[in-house]
Amino acid sequence: MDRKIIRKLSIELVVITLISVFVLSFFYLISSDDSKERVQQNYSELFANVLEASYYEEIEIDNLDDYSGLLGVYEGFNEDGSPLGFITDVLVVTDNNEELHLLTGITYDGAELTGLSRIHDERNPVAISDQQIAVIASQAVGSQIPLYVNHPNETFDLDSSSPRIPGLHDGIFYAQVKEPDNNGYIDYVEIEVTNGSITRVQWDAFNIERNIKDRIDAAISGAYVISGENWATQSYNLCHALINCQDPARLAMKSDGTTSIVDGVTIEISTFVQLAYECINNSIYDFNEEEYKAGLASIISGIFNSDPETLGIYDDEGNIVFSFEDYPNAFAIYDEENNITGYTNVLGKVRGIVIDTENMNISSPQTTGTPNDSSVVDGAEDGVNIGDVDTSSDNIDGIPVAEIRTYIDGIEGDFVRSRYVVTAVNVSYRFLKDYLNWMA
């Protein structure tokens, strides 16, 4: 081919390319309205029973892989353009590779579930019917997320088959709150672990005013009065329930801090649950009561540069009566530039372990007694992989137990399948929490 032909062919190449670009652009332009209408029609058909909106838009997410199981997120809008909520497309994969593909609808600001719907395109579907999903939806829709499923209200026998938190060391473990309540009481919980099981639990409180009796004594004597059963009785019932179920998560604390599954307990149990978790954590790290109190005393000594005896922080019972109200940074974690990055507890402060006290997740144990971290959720390529449905950790689907807002009954007699559905909702919550920087 000579130069003339090559030049001719080159011109033809350029002309054809330009014509192609022009024709394609033109047809894309004239078909864009049809395309938008078709897409919105598809969206409405799929999403209307989950979150009804005037129109929907897909949200482009760069780090979708960080939320394994999340296939897509869409936002619903009113006619005036104000956001109504979100629809998440989630694929849950079970440990035997069954799949459950769900759409969940969540309100924009209330973190309430607006709807649940299944997409029947799974390669190996979980054997759960639409009626069963409707049962869960009827319990969960309108409630705040994240969710969890109540265990059946039955008594656990403390034998070898009792569900225990793994990795507990034997001994007596203790935790107390940093600041007193409105009545001046500093709550504490003490647990005793024998052969890896919790065998004794005590929840009481001593007063910052040392001349006032402990709360149990005050309740028994009538000096401390609450509605419902006597506080001492309720404390006893709750402690007994924890011994039976071995895991504070199974006390099914609701969003208002109460529980409905422990007979006779009407008080808020959030403080008890928080302290129980701290005791369990201390047991995992073999940080017994003696070490705890010594550590706490050393922290206080560090603040005042004086020894505990001189400071007079011990009462007659050996409790450390001290409020950190005026020393909010006593348990702060600092970075290299001396900025506060979080807060720890006594164990974290004494042993240098990074503990996020809000989420109670242990990230870098440096001493003996490495916890047996049985995660509930194990991410996989194509979905959230449930693995063993294990509720014995202090987080559920990667969400701290304390953040769980609603406990549902689920499908009667089928905790496992109910759990799959709840996981899909919780994956959506985790994403939206990060995306919107939002606490439900």
Added chain:
Amino acid sequence: MRPGKFAPFIHTSITTPYINVKYLIALIPCVVYAIVSYGIRALVLIAFSAFLSTFFDVVVEAIKNQSIKTNKYFDYASISGGIVFALLLPPDCSLIVAAVGILAGSLVFKQLFGGAGTNIFVIPVAGRLLIEALFPSQLDTFATPGSAFFEYRSLLFDSNTHESIFQVGHDFKEYSFVELLAGRYPSFIGTGCVILIIVSLVYLIMSKTTRITTTASYLFFVFVASLVVFWDEGILYVCSFMLISGVFFVAVFLLSDYTTTSNSFYGSVISGIVSAVVFVLCFKYSSSIVAICGSVLVCNLMSFIMDYYKLGHVTLVEEVEE
């Protein structure tokens, strides 16, 4: 006998390389569509396939001591073959799968049947059908055109991820004609935009480097066969089917080749009819790619048989007797 030297007394610019370059230019509209609709992964697939196809041809020719430099002959067919192969791939195809198809086409189907210029099959089609048989689950997802322009991970990893909910029961009846013409329906990366394929056809006709008989026969009889097979669905369904099935791509680029289609008029028509019937039946009872590739390979097989019994020594004997 070296290629390109059968009639040394005829001097024309319309040589095989010239025709193939025209063919390459005609592929540009489909390449533009592929890149605009499917982004980086389409561009990489096309470039990779073209390069690999050419590379294998060069290596084989070097091994056979027929180096390009010595003969100063390179007909660009390997480049166009690589591009056509890529245009028949789904957008989430990985490079490894593409490489297997190119390797099989270039080394097995091409060289075993005589090499450049003498093979009876359209090589990219044969390679594409082979990988469909070997890796069916990796070639069955179709991304929405215009989405994920910068997506590239599917090139490197198995893209066997869960499909978008909008692929579930994807029904082309929901699309308007304009959308289908514009290539908005998810398909193989180069076959989706009929309007640009028509631009290519016009260019090929104007440059007089294509056989139109088989193309026209094939298109017409696909329409007729579709009307028969999909009678219950109606004529609008058939028209939409014509736009999304890839039949235009087959007709323009795969049934217009000089070496693999019949030289005679009647041969071309009959090949077109048979291929059309095979296409429609395969589409109904198998998959789209089996329909596309199967109909082309049937046409290829028929063409030399048709030409042998219509032309060749029969005609020559008649002329000698006269």
